[in-house]
Amino acid sequence: MKRVYNFSAGPSVLPESVLRRAADEMLDYQGSGQSVMEMSHRSKIYEGIIGSAESLLREVMGIPSNYKVLFLQGGASSQFAMVPMNLMNKNHKADFVVTGQWATKAQKEASRYGEAHIVASSKDKTFSYIPDLDPAAFSKDADYFHICMNNTIYGTRFTKLPETGDVPLVADISSCILSEPIDVSKFGLLYAGAQKNMGPAGLTVVIVREDLIGNAMDITPTMFNYQIHADNGSMYNTPPCYAIYICMLVLDWIKNEIGGLEKMKEINEHKAGILYDFLDQSSLFKGTVVKKDRSIMNVPFVTGSDELDAKFVKEATAADFVNLKGHRSVGGMRASIYNAMPVEGVEKLVEFMRDFEKKNG
Numbered sequence: 001m002k003r004v005y006n007f008s009a010g011p012s013v014l015p016e017s018v019l020r021r022a023a024d025e026m027l028d029y030q031g032s033g034q035s036v037m038e039m040s041h042r043s044k045i046y047e048g049i050i051g052s053a054e055s056l057l058r059e060v061m062g063i064p065s066n067y068k069v070l071f072l073q074g075g076a077s078s079q080f081a082m083v084p085m086n087l088m089n090k091n092h093k094a095d096f097v098v099t100g101q102w103a104t105k106a107q108k109e110a111s112r113y114g115e116a117h118i119v120a121s122s123k124d125k126t127f128s129y130i131p132d133l134d135p136a137a138f139s140k141d142a143d144y145f146h147i148c149m150n151n152t153i154y155g156t157r158f159t160k161l162p163e164t165g166d167v168p169l170v171a172d173i174s175s176c177i178l179s180e181p182i183d184v185s186k187f188g189l190l191y192a193g194a195q196k197n198m199g200p201a202g203l204t205v206v207i208v209r210e211d212l213i214g215n216a217m218d219i220t221p222t223m224f225n226y227q228i229h230a231d232n233g234s235m236y237n238t239p240p241c242y243a244i245y246i247c248m249l250v251l252d253w254i255k256n257e258i259g260g261l262e263k264m265k266e267i268n269e270h271k272a273g274i275l276y277d278f279l280d281q282s283s284l285f286k287g288t289v290v291k292k293d294r295s296i297m298n299v300p301f302v303t304g305s306d307e308l309d310a311k312f313v314k315e316a317t318a319a320d321f322v323n324l325k326g327h328r329s330v331g332g333m334r335a336s337i338y339n340a341m342p343v344e345g346v347e348k349l350v351e352f353m354r355d356f357e358k359k360n361g
């Protein structure tokens, strides 16, 4: 068996111990004689799984009791519509910071349901920075304020939250959830597709303050109404059972093998530091993002030559460093170094880059 170093932006690498445990439990989950994929979602045994997933997430993230945790489907992309349908319900207005493709999609989708006001954008420089925010430009009567916390494609992240006062802050945390501690109480709603840092594709996690639930627009499809899912413990219909199970294993790994999110953050900062330190002194490779806004999850870089970029990606792939090609919209390279990427993977990648630089610099 061989395992490569997988730098995919998503779906992405999972902890090896999680995959092993899932393999061990594949045919017979804890004496039930069934795979988790085969069991009724209404069974006692499955209730135990979804219950553990929720309580582990609450514990690991420190989610206050006045927040609901929802296990949904449809990806983060469905939340681009679900959030406005449920939250744009008073003044039909929301504020957006446009820091990349995902933030743009969130803003565009919301504009179908109300006024989606752009407070600031970093489009002028290919989203290579997080714009300064002037609270005077915020809409005082917005129903919510939306940011994309970590910009997966461009490799930037918010390190300081906008001061939105009474306006609920909503964040897409698809590519940074569980990467470091986050003060959930500062947000009205958080959402994330699982396939970056929590598990397999097919599961979307929503963490929403209870008072924001229950005022969905009349046109809201039943399946898009947070209230329906909250009232039914994410079991209004069949949930993504197996993805929730893997997510539970990932959370257990963070809690018991890593030692929680403070520790996770330390490891992630160490990994990102290894790569950024190399990029900052390299004569061939360079990072594409303003230093202060650098993501610790997604690290884009270029050589300055499309030809050399392509050569690098090809040779890296042959050496089992896979999925390093940058997003199709920006080119170059991108190393996604999510929680499950071991330190050793980043060290070896840097070694490989140093060697490539010697031969091609």
Ligand SMILES: *Cc1c(COP(=O)(O)O)cnc(C)c1O
Binding pocket: 010, 074, 075, 076, 077, 078, 102, 148, 150, 151, 152, 172, 173, 174, 175, 193, 194, 196
């Ligand atoms: C991947 C990603 C999305 C899209 O997620 P889907 O689950 O494919 O809909 C949205 N936002 C961010 C920040 C992402 O990284």
